[in-house]
Amino acid sequence: MKKVMAASAMAASVILSTAACSAGGASGKLHVDADYALYSSIEELAAESNGGFHVKMGKVVSRQCDDGGEAVEGGGEPTTSGEDTEGDPNPDPSGTPSPEPTFTEGMEGGQSQYDNCIPMVLQEATVESIIYTPPKARGVDPVPLAKLLVANVDTDAANVEGASALQPGSYVVLYLDDLVGAEHPGLNTAEDVWVPVGGEQGILDVDGTTVTARSESIKSLAAGNPTSRRASDKFTTTLSELKQFGSRV
Incomplete structure (x- = not known):
């Protein structure tokens, strides 16, 4: 049975307006039919973004289930429907397991921890260079060459057409929407997420x-x-061409 999901951090960034979800069958993965806005050019991506960055992807710092939460007026700590607080009281400090998801409660009668939320990963990204800065932000509040916290669909837990993983150690250019605390109430972090x-x-x-x-x-x-x-080829350019183009749009 498919369900319509609550608004999430993905919706806030003009990425997902609604999502119909169904059980994953034998694969055990959630299947999400996402309604993405479509873009055909770098110019269109840039216009919808808060910045374009050449980054090196780092480790996954958290796995959470984004149920949309409730918006916090005036900012402050985001709220969530629930958090998994159980675990080993004496963890092995030498181990580095992948973070467990923070699950929210499912709908009444639900069959999965994902019944009313979208599994997400929060992942570090180290900025190598800035590819695009929106005109209104140029010379005002530049993003430092530091680490960003990137939110993306957890593709280990969900199949979402049009979403794919960001592998640790890989280099990518990302056009990102910056969400401050109150704009991502379904994610349990006070930090900006991109x-x-x-x-x-x-x-x-x-x-x-x-x-x-x-x-x-x-x-x-x-x-x-x-x-x-x-038609079968993917668009290819260079880092220098992207930077030059980004300075003109």
Whole structure:
């Protein structure tokens, strides 16, 4: 049986408006039918973002289930429906297990911990360089070359068309929406989180200086520009071209 999910951090960043969820069958994974906004150019991604960054992905610091929570007026600590506080009272300090999800309570009669939430990962990303800064932020409050906390769908727990994992150690360009505490009430952190615009549309893989769009929907740098690529090819550019273009839009 499919269910419509509550608004989440994904909805706040113009990535997901509604999601219908169903049990994962033999795979055990949740299946989410996501309604993503569609983008065909880097220019469109940039216009919807709070910044574009060349980053090295780091470790997963938390796995949570985003149920949308309740917005906190005036900011402050976000609220959640519940938190898994059980665990080993004497953990082995030498072990480095992957963080367990923070589950929220499911709907009445639900069959899964994901019945009323979307599994998410919070992951470190070290900024290598800034690719794009929105015009209103230029020269005002630049993002330092430091670490960002990136929120993404937990693809180990859910199959979401248009979403894919960010592997630790990989280099990517991300066009991100910045959400402050009150804007991500379903995630249990007071920190800003950064969410890829349009799911994997906002993710470009980096190999040396070559940058390749992960999504086939991205076709060009500028909006409306025709391309000579075959339909099956993915858009490819370079880091320097992205930076030069980002300074003009």
